Amino acid sequence: MIRRGLLANLGATGRRTQGDPLLALINVVFLVLIFLMMSSALITPPPFALDPVRGEGESADFEEPARIAVSSAGSLAWGGKRLSEDALIKRLEGEDAMGGVLITADGAVEANTVMGLVRRLEDAGLGPVHLHLPEREE
Structure with a gap:
């Protein structure tokens, strides 16, 4: 059975994979960087x-x-x-x-x-x- 969408990130035990917390951290860093670039004069x-x-x-x-x-x-x-x-x-x-x-x-x-x-x-x-x-x- 092929999993798609949100369920594709879940392993066989229903837990998230190891890379997800790192991906969230990278997203936050880029959002802060974009905010600082947009707010600078x-x-x-x-x-x-x-x-x-x-x-x-x-x-x-x-x-x-x-x-x-x-x-x-x-x-x-x-x-x-x-x-x-x-x-x-x-x-x-x-x-x-x-x-x-x-x-x-x-x-x-x-x-x-x-x-x-x-x-x-x-x-x-x-x-x-x-x-x-x-x-x-x-």
Whole structure:
């Protein structure tokens, strides 16, 4: 007699085979792995190297912002792509940036460049604009 379905796993004595507990453990491990992959937040790195300005104080809590990178030469990047200032503002206006904008600027970029960008973003209604300052290393 050929056993099929659920009864196929039962031996002649009606007990499960030895491999079943191991299979259940493997299933649990893969489910946890899939859960962790789905719940993680992936951030696209900027297309240029950044040495960010360091600051002191506590970080602010806010919704997930649009992340903009500013290189030492003043180049802008969003979503891993280099963009001009006008193209960046047009793209952000098309997005739902409810969390505002978070700027990570290289430490060598001029302050006037960053402040000009902040003014243009706020004038376009894309605020609040935050500047990312990692803690200073002592």
